[in-house]
Amino acid sequence: MVTQFGIKFAVHLITNHFGNLVAKVCENLFSHGSLTLDQLVRYSELTKDQVKNSLLVLVQHNCCQAFISAPEDDDDDADRLRVRTQYLVLFDNIIHRLRFPKFLETVSRKLDEECVELLDGLLRDGRLTLKQMVDRASQGKENAVDTKVVREILSKLLTARLVERCPAPEPVVSTSFKETTTRKRGAKSAKIFEAPETLEQRVLEAAVPGNAIRFSFTADMRSNVDGETNSDDDQITSVEQNDAKEEEILWRANFEEFIRHIRHKALIENIRTQHDDGTATVLSAVLEATKTVEKKVKMENSVPLSLDTITAEVMKTDTGRTMTIDRIRASLSQLGCSQRMIVDDAYSIDLKKIIERAQNEEVESIVLKRYGRDAYRMFRLLSKDCCFHDTDQIAASTLVEKKEAPKLLYRLWKDNYLYMEKVIATGVKQTTILMWKVNKPLVWEHVLDEMYHAALNLSLRMAFEQEKDEELLNVPKDKLKEPGPLQKKYKRLLNVWLLLGSSLMKLDEALMLFHDF
Numbered sequence: 001m002v003t004q005f006g007i008k009f010a011v012h013l014i015t016n017h018f019g020n021l022v023a024k025v026c027e028n029l030f031s032h033g034s035l036t037l038d039q040l041v042r043y044s045e046l047t048k049d050q051v052k053n054s055l056l057v058l059v060q061h062n063c064c065q066a067f068i069s070a071p072e073d074d075d076d077d078a079d080r081l082r083v084r085t086q087y088l089v090l091f092d093n094i095i096h097r098l099r100f101p102k103f104l105e106t107v108s109r110k111l112d113e114e115c116v117e118l119l120d121g122l123l124r125d126g127r128l129t130l131k132q133m134v135d136r137a138s139q140g141k142e143n144a145v146d147t148k149v150v151r152e153i154l155s156k157l158l159t160a161r162l163v164e165r166c167p168a169p170e171p172v173v174s175t176s177f178k179e180t181t182t183r184k185r186g187a188k189s190a191k192i193f194e195a196p197e198t199l200e201q202r203v204l205e206a207a208v209p210g211n212a213i214r215f216s217f218t219a220d221m222r223s224n225v226d227g228e229t230n231s232d233d234d235q236i237t238s239v240e241q242n243d244a245k246e247e248e249i250l251w252r253a254n255f256e257e258f259i260r261h262i263r264h265k266a267l268i269e270n271i272r273t274q275h276d277d278g279t280a281t282v283l284s285a286v287l288e289a290t291k292t293v294e295k296k297v298k299m300e301n302s303v304p305l306s307l308d309t310i311t312a313e314v315m316k317t318d319t320g321r322t323m324t325i326d327r328i329r330a331s332l333s334q335l336g337c338s339q340r341m342i343v344d345d346a347y348s349i350d351l352k353k354i355i356e357r358a359q360n361e362e363v364e365s366i367v368l369k370r371y372g373r374d375a376y377r378m379f380r381l382l383s384k385d386c387c388f389h390d391t392d393q394i395a396a397s398t399l400v401e402k403k404e405a406p407k408l409l410y411r412l413w414k415d416n417y418l419y420m421e422k423v424i425a426t427g428v429k430q431t432t433i434l435m436w437k438v439n440k441p442l443v444w445e446h447v448l449d450e451m452y453h454a455a456l457n458l459s460l461r462m463a464f465e466q467e468k469d470e471e472l473l474n475v476p477k478d479k480l481k482e483p484g485p486l487q488k489k490y491k492r493l494l495n496v497w498l499l500l501g502s503s504l505m506k507l508d509e510a511l512m513l514f515h516d517f
Contacts, residue, residue: 002091003449009456010094016463017097018057021046025054029064029089034175034199036086055087061126062093062252065167067203070174085170088203092516096255098455098508103258107162110261114153119162119253127166127252130154147247151217154251158215161257161292165214166250167207175199217246260297263517266509267351270358275334281320282331285313286349298517304346355517362510363447367417374400375408379417379438388421388435409436416446448514451507458504462497469493 007030015023028043029035035043040051058064069084100123108116121136122128128136130151138144157163208214264287272280289310290303305313311328314320323331336350360383368376377398382389389397395405412418419439425431466473472480472490480490 003445003452005449005452005456006091006095009452009459010091012456012459013094013097014058014063016459018054018061021050022054022057025051026058026063026089026094029087030091034067034086034088036084040087058087058089061097062090062166062255063097064089065203065207066170067207068170068172070172088200090200090204093255095511095515096259098504099258099262099512101505102262102508103253103255106258106261107157110160111156115156115162118150118153119157122163122251122253127250129248129250131247133251155217158217161215162254163251164254164257165209165216166252167204167209171203171206173199173202173206256297259512259516260291260294262512263297264291266358266513266517267354270354271335274357275331277319278323278327279331279334281317281323282310282314282328283335283349285317285320286310286347289313300350300352302349302351304348306346310347355513358513359444362513363443366447367412371408371411374398374404375412378405378408379412382418382436382438383440386438386440388437390423390433390435394436406434409434417443444514448511451511451514455504455507455511458500458507462500462504465493465496465500 007027011023011027011030014026024044024046025040028040032039032043037048037051037055040046040055041048044051046054055064055066059066065088066085067088069086071084103123104116104120107119117137118133121133125132125136130147133154134145134147134150137150154163264284267287268280268284271283286302286305289305293303307325307329310332311325314323314328332347332349336353337347364376364380364383367379371379378394378400381394381398391406391409392402394400394409395402398405400408409418409420413420413436417438419437419442421435421437423433423435425433469489472486472493475486475490480487
């Protein structure tokens with residue numbers, strides 16, 4: 001779900017990080033979709049070298065993916081021979097640049113400071129080889145850091161799946177979309193249309209290597225299938241060649257795994273607020289035990305686990321060791337593991353329901369702050385019922401005055417928080433009845449766009465404050481410590497940055513709730 005202000009915010013982030021030329025190329029990719037190099041030159045009105053360099057920057061920082069369009073059956077010989085390399089901008093990866101502090105905090109909590117330093121280099125430079133990591137770690141030190149030391153640190157991150165091999169530079173992808181339908185047996189059965197796979201999903205699926213290679217250090221995955229015994233000299237040569245290949249492999253941060261960690265943390269904290277520490281501990285244990293087998297980030301239900309497996313995982317924590325099996329069963333029941341969710345004595349938790357509840361609470365809090373308590377009660381009623389109600393029904397159910405109810409409902413409708421339909425009632429006298437409903441997909445998209453708009457405004461304000469007091473950044477620190485108007489001005493700037501920065505980070509948590517979770 002990429003909204004209008006989402007694109008503007010992404011372009012703004014690219015402008016802040018890489019300048020106007022790269023941002024112009026990025027904006028054209030957002031406006032026109034995937035483009036070839038010549039098309040980008042024509043649309044952006046930049047030189048070929050400027051566009052090339054901008055694309056290299058975007059690819060280096062994982063904000064763009066190149067791919068080759070596969071020839072179609074009806075293409076003539078000329079079409080088959082022409083260059084088909086196109087470039088696709090990756091919206092999610094651009095927005096993830098806002099979350100780098102969260103990613104570093106995750107590694108600091110789960111691993112150690114050495115891993116944090118290595119990841120910091122990957123986040124700053126986009127993608128690095130082992131040799132480049134060693135060179136970076138050796139900067140400012142008398143003795144160069146040993147390659148084995150950096151390799152061990154990288155191995156920790158690979159084991160945790162927080163770092164991965166870079167995807168294929170130019171995978172071959174078919175850009176034609178064929179309608180896929182399935183038909184049930186029976187003459188009167190209707191076709192079932194599946195949601196079409198997007199071009200971005202196809203490209204990323206084709207580019208990302210399999211897990212056996214994606215998180216592996218070994219450069220040469222092949223084995224001696226004939227079972228022949230190699231000589232010692234051949235083995236030494238093979239090891240040296242393999243080490244040389246390893247140093248050339250490009251690595252990058254695995255954004256998908258970081259978002260999974262942040263999603264799990266949000267789920268656990270939401271349950272802790274909703275219930276108690278015990279229930280949160282059970283959920284945490286289930287997510288920890290199944291994280292490596294989750295096929296995607298937005299899992300609707302947790303991977304099924306037996307009660308014995310859940311109990312064993314819960315007992316690994318201090319809080320879990322105080323819990324009995326009956327208490328664990330009660331916590332699973334609180335997490336929505338009803339009898340229908342239990343298959344072959346395996347428990348599965350409805351994660352989608354937890355996320356939806358958090359989304360409902362977020363939107364309801366926005367309505368409460370913006371429109372007041374009466375509007376909040378009416379919106380909540382419509383949001384829970386998910387069906388049409390007329391004005392009088394809403395006013396009676398929420399104890400809002402009949403004169404005020406239409407005004408508040410109209411305000412919510414005007415700001416795209418409600419859907420309205422007019423129904424003509426015929427009788428002795430023809431009357432028009434207004435019916436109201438919360439259309440959640442549309443409202444959620446509107447709320448997400450408003451959040452991107454707010455994030456853009458906060459980011460622009462931060463840039464304005466920095467530009468306004470730019471001379472303070474060039475003043476020696478000793479002078480800023482001296483009491484006086486200069487120190488006062490500097491403290492004000494720091495307070496403004498802290499307030500705007502913390503507001504942006506808090507807003508980003510809401511953005512992830514609606515877009516990434």
